Each structure stands twice: as structure tokens, then as C-alpha cells.
Amino acid sequence: MDEAAFRHLYDRTARPLRAYLVRSCGDLALADDLLQEAYLRMLRSGFEGEDDNHRKNYLFRIATNLLRDHFRRKKPESAEVPELDGSPGHDEAIHLRSDVGSAMSELAPRDRQMLWLAYVEGASHQEIAKALGLRTASIRSMLFRARQRLAKALQSKGLRPELEVS
Amino acid sequence: MSTHPCPYEEAVARAARGGDWSPELEAHRDGCLTCAELTLVVAALAADAEELAGLDAPLPDPGALWLRARLATRERDFQRATRAIVWVQRATVAAVLAVGIAFAPGLWGLVSGLFSGLDLSFSTPDLPRAAGSPLLVMIVSILVLGGLALWELTITQEN
Numbered sequence: 001m002d003e004a005a006f007r008h009l010y011d012r013t014a015r016p017l018r019a020y021l022v023r024s025c026g027d028l029a030l031a032d033d034l035l036q037e038a039y040l041r042m043l044r045s046g047f048e049g050e051d052d053n054h055r056k057n058y059l060f061r062i063a064t065n066l067l068r069d070h071f072r073r074k075k076p077e078s079a080e081v082p083e084l085d086g087s088p089g090h091d092e093a094i095h096l097r098s099d100v101g102s103a104m105s106e107l108a109p110r111d112r113q114m115l116w117l118a119y120v121e122g123a124s125h126q127e128i129a130k131a132l133g134l135r136t137a138s139i140r141s142m143l144f145r146a147r148q149r150l151a152k153a154l155q156s157k158g159l160r161p162e163l164e165v166s
Numbered sequence: 167m168s169t170h171p172c173p174y175e176e177a178v179a180r181a182a183r184g185g186d187w188s189p190e191l192e193a194h195r196d197g198c199l200t201c202a203e204l205t206l207v208v209a210a211l212a213a214d215a216e217e218l219a220g221l222d223a224p225l226p227d228p229g230a231l232w233l234r235a236r237l238a239t240r241e242r243d244f245q246r247a248t249r250a251i252v253w254v255q256r257a258t259v260a261a262v263l264a265v266g267i268a269f270a271p272g273l274w275g276l277v278s279g280l281f282s283g284l285d286l287s288f289s290t291p292d293l294p295r296a297a298g299s300p301l302l303v304m305i306v307s308i309l310v311l312g313g314l315a316l317w318e319l320t321i322t323q324e325n
Contacts, residue, residue, distance in 0.1 A: 003229075003232050005232075006228065006231075006232055007229075008230050010228040010231070014225050014226075015225065015226070016215070016219060018218070018219075018221075018225065019214075019215050019218035019219050019221075022218055022221075023214065023215075023218060028221070029221060032223075032225075035225075036226050036231055039228075039231050039235075040231060040238065042233070042237050043232070043235035043239075044235055044238050044239060044242070066255045072195055087208040089242060099210075100210045100211065100213065101212035101214060103210075104214070106320055115211060116206065116211065116215075117208060118179070119179060119182075119183065119211045119212075120183055120211050120212065120215045122183060140171065141171070144171050144175075144200075147203065147204060148203065149208055149209050150207050150210075151203040154206060154207070158167075159206060159210065166277060
């Protein structure tokens, strides 16, 4: 991949990837660090991919692995689910800006990632399973439960299915 | 109203993401709690994604990322290239040691035979006594060269 191709890929994928990382880890500074690391890993791996979609999926998979490593490292310090991150650089506005953000922060990181990949990125069950290191057969039921939890959290903030249905 | 997984989920998710609702699907969604919840979740996440994608904070510079990746690749290539040299150095040291150990008794006899025929009794009053001994010069040279080889090997491994 040459520099022009990389810039093209970056322009197309950086914002969605950062949105995924921000919503998964709740910290803009950390999300930017992970974003850079994801691109660096992709470039260092020499991965070419068949097309932009293939490269995008690969990037999201790297980003998901980075998130998993981050949460794993964080776990010994606190047994709780990393929600509203109190570390320096945390952009609280990202959570407060939308009810969706705060509803998402009530979920486990894996649920957030699964929901985002499925309903924002439109990833297939197979792609989600690959990214999260899970069995494809388990995704359907896990996604269903994660969705129920998010819907419940959204409803507790006053958002109802009837209000959203146009 | 159902609260269990619904066979229309995938179609509803696609429609909710793309906004392309058929009248049948819309009618189904209105009567199925699972699909209504799904629509809520998809719409909420889409709005959230749009909001996050429009964040004012600038993205990291792709040019800097590209340069960092190039540097890392060069570093890795350098490591790969020098790995072969390090292995050759190790193999050479091991071979020399092995030959040295195998032939030590014979070599010692050869060296002592060579030196027994030399006249080492000449006097060099201006030089220290030890400087006149070829055996000592040889031993010191081997020690110095051996030390340099080991030092070189260590430095290469550290890099």
C-alpha cells in the first residue's frame, strides 16, 4: 500500500473507527491512541486486503483486539466494568452529549462493541464473531440480549420504541 | 407483542439502517416488541454514530502515522538483516572454540615444538623482558582479538 492509498483509506475509515472506539472505551484521548495503534499495526502487518471493505473490517478487528487488551489490563485495578472513565483526558461531554452515550456506558464493553459492529457498521454475525473472538453460533442470542439491555437503558432515559418509529 | 428473537430481525435492522421500509415490514414492526426495540436501538445508535463522527476534535495526522509505520518497517527489516549476521558470528565463535578444543593437545605440541627451535635468549636491553617473548605476544593478541569479537557480538545483540 502506498501513501496515497493509505490516506484514502484513512479518510474513509478514521471517523467511523474513532466513533466505535470512543463509544466502546468512553475516552476520546484513549480512542485516538488506539486509533493510531490500529492503523500502525495494519501498516506494519503489510495487509493489503481485497478492497476497502475488507481493509475496514480488518481495522475494526485490530481495534477490537486493542480494546480487549486495554480492558484486560485495566481489570486488576478495578473489577467493575469500565464505564465512565475518570482518567485524565476523559471527555465527559462525549457521555453527556447524548442519552445514547450514557445508556451505552451502562453496558459491558463486549455488548457495546457487538451492538456497534452489528447496527452501525452493519457487520455480519461471522464478522462480529471474528472481531470479538466468539463463536458465530453464539452471536445471535448474545446480540439479542445486548439489544434488550440497551433498549431497557434507553427506555429508562425516556426513549420509547413508539417514539422512534416513524 | 413478542419478546423473543424474531425471524424478521435482519430485515428490520436493514430497513432501520437504510430507512427503506416496506408496508408489510412496517406493519410487522408495529406489532412486534422485539422489532420495535430493534428499531429504537438501531435509530439511537445511528444518531449517536453521526454525532460522534462529527466531533470537532481533529483526527490524528495520517502523514505522521505513515512515517511512523515506515520507520517501524525499516527497523524491522534492519533487525531481520542483522539477525543473519549475528547467527554467522555465533556459529564462527562456536566453530573456532570447537576446533580449538578438539585440536588443543596437538596444537600445543606443534607450538612448543616451533618455539623450542627458536633462540629466545637474545637480549633487548631497551625493551621490557616480557615484550621479547613471541608466545606471550601471541597469547595477548588472541586475548585482545577474542575480547573484541565478544564485545562486537554483544553490541550487535543489544541493537
